[in-house]
Amino acid sequence: MRARRSTKIIGSVAALAMAAALTACSGDSDTIRIGVKYDQPGLGLDEGGTPVGFDVDVATYIAEHLGYTEDQIEWSEAASANRESFLQQGTVDMILATYSITDERREVVDFAGPYYVAQQDILTAADDTDIESPEDLDGKVLCSASGSRSANNIVDDMGIGAELREAGNYSECLELLSNGTVAAVTTDNTILAGFAAQNPGNYRMTNNPFGEEQYGVGLPKGSTERCEEINEAITQMWDDGSAAQFLEDAFGETDFAYEESTPELAPCA
Template sequence: MRIRRTSIALAGASALALSLTACGTADVGGGGGGGEGGGEGGGDTITIGVKYDQPGLGLLEGDAPVGFDVDVATYIAGELGYSPDQIEWTEAASANRETFLQQGTVDMVVATYSITDERKNVVDFAGPYYVAQQDIIVASDSTDINGPEDLEGKVLCSASGSRSANNIVDSEEDGGLGIGAELREAGNYSECMQLLADGTVDAVTTDNTILAGFAAQNPESYRMVNNPFGEERYGVGLPKGSTEMCEQVNEAITKMWEEGKTLEYLDTAFGETGFAYAEEQPELDGCA
């Protein structure tokens, strides 16, 4: 997989704020897609769950979220026949994504939602639309953590509903690295970053896309280890049994990559951060 690395060093919060504002202006796709009841002037809406606390991906600014996932969701909705003003945004924290889909609170979730076999038991996924890697972020003055193996005996923050920390502490038999870090759970990654800032935890681990956004907000306080491991395959979460919708979303994802929109959205979100992002479309899963 080829990687595009921007040459600009980590920018401050003001630069990120400018890029995030631009993220909210994603071009809609074809606008004449096959979403049931959708389409311009149809009067219906589509409800999409995104993150509200992740810079560069899904961050609430004013009355609307902005970021890479928001741009992706807006494009997909356009291909399904929904204009931007027909989208209703809902905050979908890691802990409630499955519940929202099962209860019909949202029609889809585009929220750094990694595709796993466990989650496939209760929801459907289209995609992946992007493959991230896991990494670690520490305080800028921390010098003894440079990879997951250095987390032995350290306090590691885990966000509720996320499996990232388990990838480190679970045994190898259970798919983890078997590293003896102490887990401290927080409600979300914003809370994890606060715990890191006040010294309650030694490190935070999750997708490198998420960490890049936080690092760019305050580069003097945080240091990304930049020693990625594993893969996080971002999918579009759908209610169980949404085979037809899954196929339509996969078509939209392919078109988004072919038109160069995905790279445009990635550059808008992360171009000021020095984050190395993948520039090739990942292979799509089939729709069961």
């Protein structure tokens, strides 16, 4: 009798565990976890626990297209250095964090998009008129955030002899620029425009853009179907005028000349 009773108890416990697991899985499907930046004005900035900015607006639009309401989104802070690991470890379902599409990154994650094509530029102190182009950075200290290839584009790809200084994020780069530790900060013009607008009179963009940065929606490897759904959302977002409105909301009060043309979407792998 005890053996039969024990078996029933074990069976009941197993059934309860299975039910709990099914409930947990069901709960997971009721939310979507999205990684965005929390420290980039105009793109992804934490304001009282809720991120705001262009990337956040695009992410919300895509989530709604996928069937999620705004209150079903779980936001996570995605720094440049942890974007791949977040997707590989299942910390988030997708990332929109000025995440440029590159062949190197495609080896470990999938991308939908691009949803926007930015260009690279340079930010200096407001009173520094010596730096107008990448060539002027020769022999100077240049800052870029960990996990970003912006500074490498200048030093490695363009062969300019700048001294690289890596910071944890672009907020730290701005601190180094303010105290004179670095001569300039380089990254996408969208990012630099947001910081310049947040600190009027302190910094100057050269407004001499170069290169191209295709912002993609980062996805776990093997997300072909989800990629296609997101590309549909991106096309619709540009067609119905939402993308242009998001750009105006983010950068309309700055002198940043943002692109308003629909980007050419890459095929989903």
